[in-house]
Amino acid sequence: MPAETRASLRQLFRNRALRTSALLLPLALASCASTSNPSAPNTDLPSPPEATDTSEPAPQPAKPAAPVTKAGTPWQMPANFSGTLPCADCEGIEVNLSLLASHSYVKKTTYLGLTPVVKTEIGSWQFDHYRLHLSSAGDHTAYAMSSDHSIEMLDKDGNPIESALNYRLLLNDSNSGSPIVPMQGVFSYRNDVAIFKECSSGRTWPVSATQSSLNLQKALLGSDNTPHTNALVDIDAHLAVTSKNKERVEVDHLKKLQLDQDCP
Numbered sequence: 001m002p003a004e005t006r007a008s009l010r011q012l013f014r015n016r017a018l019r020t021s022a023l024l025l026p027l028a029l030a031s032c033a034s035t036s037n038p039s040a041p042n043t044d045l046p047s048p049p050e051a052t053d054t055s056e057p058a059p060q061p062a063k064p065a066a067p068v069t070k071a072g073t074p075w076q077m078p079a080n081f082s083g084t085l086p087c088a089d090c091e092g093i094e095v096n097l098s099l100l101a102s103h104s105y106v107k108k109t110t111y112l113g114l115t116p117v118v119k120t121e122i123g124s125w126q127f128d129h130y131r132l133h134l135s136s137a138g139d140h141t142a143y144a145m146s147s148d149h150s151i152e153m154l155d156k157d158g159n160p161i162e163s164a165l166n167y168r169l170l171l172n173d174s175n176s177g178s179p180i181v182p183m184q185g186v187f188s189y190r191n192d193v194a195i196f197k198e199c200s201s202g203r204t205w206p207v208s209a210t211q212s213s214l215n216l217q218k219a220l221l222g223s224d225n226t227p228h229t230n231a232l233v234d235i236d237a238h239l240a241v242t243s244k245n246k247e248r249v250e251v252d253h254l255k256k257l258q259l260d261q262d263c264p
Contacts, residue, residue: 137200189216212254
């Protein structure tokens, strides 16, 4: 092949190589750019699924418990105490004391012996500086609260009684309410309201509608259907306290009735 022909072919191949390099150069630069910048977003990838909240709902705060009625004391009302105290001329004095949220108290005292004698005392109580004060018909008795929430009788000057004998009343576990005690008082029925006036304390309460109280109402009519204004009655009853701290007498048993009689 002549020398001129070979020179022409070499020039042709050189021109084709230059054109091919010019075409491939942009692609190579784009590839290098994507490799050198890994943080660039890749729009060709599918979008990730939206996040869903799989966490459990936050727990709601518990409702506060109903407040316990303590009437300014460490005890839940009604607070019941019991114990046997020393007696000079009997086998012992059994005491059952009930403090009501209305700040009234009922104390049933039983003098033990061959013929037990039962007395009922109704009055007001106050609690101050760990001292319990009972007041009824001019009498006053004080007790000191112990670490176990029991109470111990104090002397007339408010000091501990120096004795090896028991003067302590223990707090009962049950809060069953006021004990059933014997009461004497005047029962009357006016303007569709039954009223009971207790003789020893002079206190007056409305009477709850029980079968025994209905029998009292009928008794006021008399055997000849002549209405009577009142009657002196001996009953077994207890004090009940409503949700508004109002007291009522609930008659459990009628023992004796004297028409048109007042407290002795």
